Amino acid sequence: MKTIVAELRDVRRVYQMGATQVAALDGVSCAFGQGEYWSIMGTSGSGKSTLLNILGCLDRATSGSYTVRGREVSTLPDDELSTLRGREIGFIFQSYNLIPQLDVLENVLMPLQYRDDPPPDAEERAMHLLGRVGLSERIHHRPTELSGGQQQRVAIARALVTDPAILLADEATGNLDSKTALEILDLFDELHREGKTILLVTHEPTVGARAERTLRLKDGKVLEVRENRV
Amino acid sequence: MKHGFQAVLRTGVRSLLLHKLRSILTTLGVLFGVASVVAMLAIGEGASEEAQEQIKKLGSQNVILRSVKPPENLASNESTRVSSYGLTDTDLQRVRESFPGVRRAVPVRQLAQEVRYGDRVGNPRVLATVPEYADVTGRPLSEGRFLSTEDERRRLNVCVLGYEVARYLLPFRSAIGEQIKIGAEYFTCVGVLLPRVPLSGDPPAPGSEVTGEVFLPLSTGRLWFGDTQVKIRSGSREMEQVELHEIIAEASAPENVPMLAAASREMLTRRHKQKDYEVVVPLELLLRAEETKRIFNIVLGSIAGISLLVGGIGIMNVMLATVTERTREIGIRRALGAQRRHIVVQFLVETVVLSVGGGLLGIMLGVGIPWFVEYWFGMRTVVTPEAPILAFLISAGIGVIFGLYPAWRAARMDPVEALRHE
Ligand SMILES: Nc1ncnc2c1ncn2[C@@H]1O[C@H](COP(=O)(O)OP(=O)(O)OP(=O)(O)O)[C@@H](O)[C@H]1O
Ligand SMILES: [Mg+2]
Numbered sequence: 001m002k003t004i005v006a007e008l009r010d011v012r013r014v015y016q017m018g019a020t021q022v023a024a025l026d027g028v029s030c031a032f033g034q035g036e037y038w039s040i041m042g043t044s045g046s047g048k049s050t051l052l053n054i055l056g057c058l059d060r061a062t063s064g065s066y067t068v069r070g071r072e073v074s075t076l077p078d079d080e081l082s083t084l085r086g087r088e089i090g091f092i093f094q095s096y097n098l099i100p101q102l103d104v105l106e107n108v109l110m111p112l113q114y115r116d117d118p119p120p121d122a123e124e125r126a127m128h129l130l131g132r133v134g135l136s137e138r139i140h141h142r143p144t145e146l147s148g149g150q151q152q153r154v155a156i157a158r159a160l161v162t163d164p165a166i167l168l169a170d171e172a173t174g175n176l177d178s179k180t181a182l183e184i185l186d187l188f189d190e191l192h193r194e195g196k197t198i199l200l201v202t203h204e205p206t207v208g209a210r211a212e213r214t215l216r217l218k219d220g221k222v223l224e225v226r227e228n229r230v
Numbered sequence: 231m232k233h234g235f236q237a238v239l240r241t242g243v244r245s246l247l248l249h250k251l252r253s254i255l256t257t258l259g260v261l262f263g264v265a266s267v268v269a270m271l272a273i274g275e276g277a278s279e280e281a282q283e284q285i286k287k288l289g290s291q292n293v294i295l296r297s298v299k300p301p302e303n304l305a306s307n308e309s310t311r312v313s314s315y316g317l318t319d320t321d322l323q324r325v326r327e328s329f330p331g332v333r334r335a336v337p338v339r340q341l342a343q344e345v346r347y348g349d350r351v352g353n354p355r356v357l358a359t360v361p362e363y364a365d366v367t368g369r370p371l372s373e374g375r376f377l378s379t380e381d382e383r384r385r386l387n388v389c390v391l392g393y394e395v396a397r398y399l400l401p402f403r404s405a406i407g408e409q410i411k412i413g414a415e416y417f418t419c420v421g422v423l424l425p426r427v428p429l430s431g432d433p434p435a436p437g438s439e440v441t442g443e444v445f446l447p448l449s450t451g452r453l454w455f456g457d458t459q460v461k462i463r464s465g466s467r468e469m470e471q472v473e474l475h476e477i478i479a480e481a482s483a484p485e486n487v488p489m490l491a492a493a494s495r496e497m498l499t500r501r502h503k504q505k506d507y508e509v510v511v512p513l514e515l516l517l518r519a520e521e522t523k524r525i526f527n528i529v530l531g532s533i534a535g536i537s538l539l540v541g542g543i544g545i546m547n548v549m550l551a552t553v554t555e556r557t558r559e560i561g562i563r564r565a566l567g568a569q570r571r572h573i574v575v576q577f578l579v580e581t582v583v584l585s586v587g588g589g590l591l592g593i594m595l596g597v598g599i600p601w602f603v604e605y606w607f608g609m610r611t612v613v614t615p616e617a618p619i620l621a622f623l624i625s626a627g628i629g630v631i632f633g634l635y636p637a638w639r640a641a642r643m644d645p646v647e648a649l650r651h652e
Binding site for chain 1: 234237238241244245248558559561562563564565566567568569570571572645646649
């Protein structure tokens with residue numbers, strides 16, 4: 001049996017909009033195992049991003065429980081949530097979200113800067129990852145000097161530098177042309193083969209189908225969980 | 231953590247350099263605030279040191295009683311008359327014998343006589359006094375000796391020249407042993423004093439191109455020049471009879487000065503029918519100068535405080551804008567593991583770099599201004615080492631105080647909201 005990396009139990013996330021309440025997540029339960037590759041799909045407004053924010057410890061559930069590697073997260077204080085994000089979660093965003101005043105290498109090193117015990121081999125690790133994503137030549141470039149696909153690869157290297165338990169990608173290929181998007185998806189496949197746990201939010205069926213499993217949301221509820229035949 | 235702080239400092243500086251002009255303009259407030267603190271402290275300190283030095287030269291342990299021509303006599307229209315006023319030998323006697331806390335009292339007569347050596351003539355202050363004068367007023371000798379009790383007892387024709395007078399009359403050689411003509415008499419020069427910065431209290435005699443003094447024994451002065459002096463003033467001859475022009479009373483201890491001053495004032499009011507005297511207490515002047523300096527410092531402090539406050543608000547304003555502008559960056563950093571304190575430190579470092587940068591430039595400007603003032607206006611300025619240190623600490627403090635709120639705002643942001651920010 002696979003170890004469970006992240007598990008949600010009856011999670012609700014309710015936004016208070018003036019007098020009315022909007023339940024972005026309405027009783028979601030699901031478990032993600034070690035080394036699994038999931039896509040999270042659903043129409044716009046179905047709660048995909050909300051789910052990913054909770055999984056990434058950026059946001060808290062209004063009710064229900066969320067555990068990462070068996071540890072209950074919903075009651076942790078803010079500082080410990082930050083530390084948890086820095087150690088267990090790797091974010092990959094739709095708009096890359098690199099920091100413009102830092103160069104490529106510094107961007108990749110940034111998550112390690114917030115550790116109390118930065119690893120001594122941080123720089124080698126970052127260089128190695130940049131080599132993997134094919135950007136060894138660009139380590140001292142600014143993000144604005146790179147193409148979208150290159151920026152996203154820097155972001156992937158940055159997400160991997162902390163060796164996180166889960167990679168979370170929200171529309172990671174949404175801003176890229178189809179050829180570049182395929183390159184990024186190939187990279188995900190590769191990471192999956194190496195045993196990384198990946199959760200990929202997308203609304204493109206072809207993208208979603210590349211994952212092992214798909215979680216489909218509708219109106220904040222789990223509509224279906226499906227194994228994809230590759 | 232050390233490595234981490236270096237990284238924070240590096241990114242902070244780099245973020246500031248991203249908007250060079252804005253950063254420079256932001257520091258101007260603190261720059262001018264700090265510069266004005268340092269410069270005004272230096273100018274104030276210089277002025278006060280100068281004042282204190284001058285007052286100390288009068289002798290802070292002394293009380294000076296002076297003869298002053300009363301106003302009624304001044305208004306007199308008669309072409310020739312003898313006005314008699316001022317301190318008397320009896321006054322000196324009283325000060326010496328019946329005053330509490332007095333160690334000694336020195337009489338001084340000022341003679342309106344011309345001083346001549348060869349073809350060089352001048353009108354320095356000619357003072358007839360006793361040997362203790364040099365001691366009481368603390369005038370060191372450059373060569374020879376001061377007046378002696380022997381000179382006084384035997385009414386000898388000897389004189390001691392102030393440095394400036396000696397240089398004026400005998401520019402190229404020693405005055406010792408030379409015959410100096412004062413009025414119609416010849417006096418042997420026995421000593422020359424060290425130079426002295428001119429006092430505000432004793433400007434050169436009117437119409438005289440030479441400053442400084444010539445001293446001769448009191449008894450000798452009485453013998454040759456008497457008590458009555460003739461002054462030619464705007465066509466009319468005026469005769470003045472003054473026994474003593476000054477009595478310098480030295481207190482036995484600094485704490486006795488106020489008592490001595492009070493006794494002098496009380497005695498003079500009782501014994502003199504008209505106000506033909508004044509009492510100068512250097513210690514009181516010193517205290518007053520200190521009080522003036524204190525007030526000056528308070529005023530300076532408020533002005534500097536206001537300008538620093540304005541500078542600080544300027545920095546805070548810009549930092550608040552920066553925080554808003556970099557909302558997304560804050561969200562990214564938070565998502566990648568930054569705790570709130572990391573965000574606080576990051577923005578605080580930027581504000582402190584701004585304010586300390588402004589402070590350091592301000593210190594340079596603030597040290598430059600006194601130098602300029604001294605060079606062009608000849609005013610004395612003193613940059614005490616504390617002033618730049620104080621200014622530096624103030625500017626760092628401003629960075630922290632005015633940086634805290636923007637940094638706190640940044641740290642308080644919800645990471646999800648921040649990431650969504652465009
Ligand atoms: N901060 C918020 N305040 C109020 N309502 C919110 C907030 N964030 C999300 N919602 C609501 O929650 C629901 C789910 O939003 P979410 O962003 O998770 O959708 P999504 O599936 O990611 O959609 P998309 O595919 O367009 O990105 C929506 O109805 C949205 O209006
Ligand atoms: Mg979304």
